[in-house]
Amino acid sequence: MRYFVAVAEELHFGRAATRLHMSQPPLSRAIKQLEAEVGVPLFTRSTTGATLTAVGTVLLDEARALLDHADRVRERVSAAAGxxxxxxxxxxxxxxxxxxxxxxxxxxxxxxxxxxxxxxxxxxxxxxxxxxxxxxxxxxxxxxxxxxxxxxLRSDPVGVVLRADDPLARRDQLRLAELDDRRWFQFPQGTDPVWQSYWNGGRPREGPVVRAVQECLQAVLWNGTVGVAPLGHDLPAEFTVVPLIDMTPSRxxxxxxxxxxxxxxxxxxxxxxxxxxx
Known part of the structure; x- marks a missing residue:
């Protein structure tokens, strides 16, 4: 039901998958299975998104009520257990x-x-x-x-993470334009575009796909990929962080x-x- 509500509120399978922190194919399969159980379509699909059918609109109200009730049940059970x-x-x-x-x-x-x-x-x-x-x-x-x-809670200035032997690692500060010819790490398809854009310095980039901080560091170490990180974090000696003077702080x-x-x-x-x- 949470999957259905997410698609119904986003009216887009891709955005709903991002919201649910999952890929789109299993979400689509789950909705099709729900439609098979109900016996009628819940969405009208198109290339630009999805709209609720009349049955889907009715189910949305019921699904929200069901999820609210489930949350209240969990709270009452926890309270009863102390x-x-x-x-x-x-x-x-x-x-x-x-x-x-x-x-x-x-x-x-x-x-x-x-x-x-x-x-x-x-x-x-x-x-x-x-x-x-x-x-x-x-x-x-x-x-x-x-x-x-x-x-x-706090705003932190950011810098570019480079290999210690990178020619730019000796600089006291850098501007984003000086990194235009570098490869930047990318997040998987479907990741929040606002989030991706920030860590790419506000413009489309190319580079290896990563999911975790350690993957970012390894991409820098092995391939010379550009990484961005808040200043003040301790990194191994193989890395240097040079402040970026024209990038908005990370909050x-x-x-x-x-x-x-x-x-x-x-x-x-x-x-x-x-x-x-x-």
Whole structure:
């Protein structure tokens, strides 16, 4: 049902797949299976997207109600068991002192809450939030912020990651135009285009496809690919980070679903704001 609701709200299988952090073929198969079970088409497909049929419109209301009920059931079961769980998606450096301060402060404020962490790769800047896999995310912007509430915690200047023996590695600073002839790492097809554009310096590039930070570093090491990273992160001696003076800083953000009224999520965002300001 979550798959159906995602397609119904996006009216596009590709965007829905991105939102769900999955590829498009299994999503299409799941919707076709649902249509086979219902016995009628739920969408009218076209080359530009999809529209709901009359039956699909009725099912959308029912599906939303069903998912809301399922969420309430989980909350009641957890409450009856004396356990409240908050799942946090994290994309970024696990050694960030802001994250350590946040964890300590949240434990003090909510000692009975069970925090579960979902680490994610570079293909989903919402860390599974759009797909319903987490309750709140600590990640980096920019990305598609539709239907999300985004709180900026900190802004970090960025630099280009180069091999230590690269001729440009001796420079004190660089401009994006000086890297136009280089290959830049790419994210898999279907990744949020706003996110991809930022890490490519705001224009289309060519280069190897990567999913994780280690893959980015290996692409730099083996192929001389250009990588971009926030300044201040420790890297092995084989790499150098040169500041980019004309690239917008990367924002560390706390993200939740728009309209989420869970007080534990609101508290998480407020505590995170204080923790990252120090």
């Amino acid at each position: 356990v409240t769980t908050v799942t946090v998606g994290i994309l970024g450096d696990g050694t960030d002192p802001g994250l350590a301060r946040l964890a300590a402060a949240y434990r003090r404020h909510h000692p009975r809450v069970d925090i579960r962490i979902r680490d994610t790769d570079l293909t989903d800047p919402t860390c599974g939030l759009r797909a319903g896999l987490v309750d709140v995310a600590l990640t980096r912007a920019p990305f598609d912020e539709r239907a999300l509430t985004v709180r900026t 560390v953000v706390a993200v939740s679903n728009q309209g989420d009224t869970n007080p534990l999520i609101r508290s998480f965002v407020e505590i995170a704001t204080a923790a990252y300001r120090r």
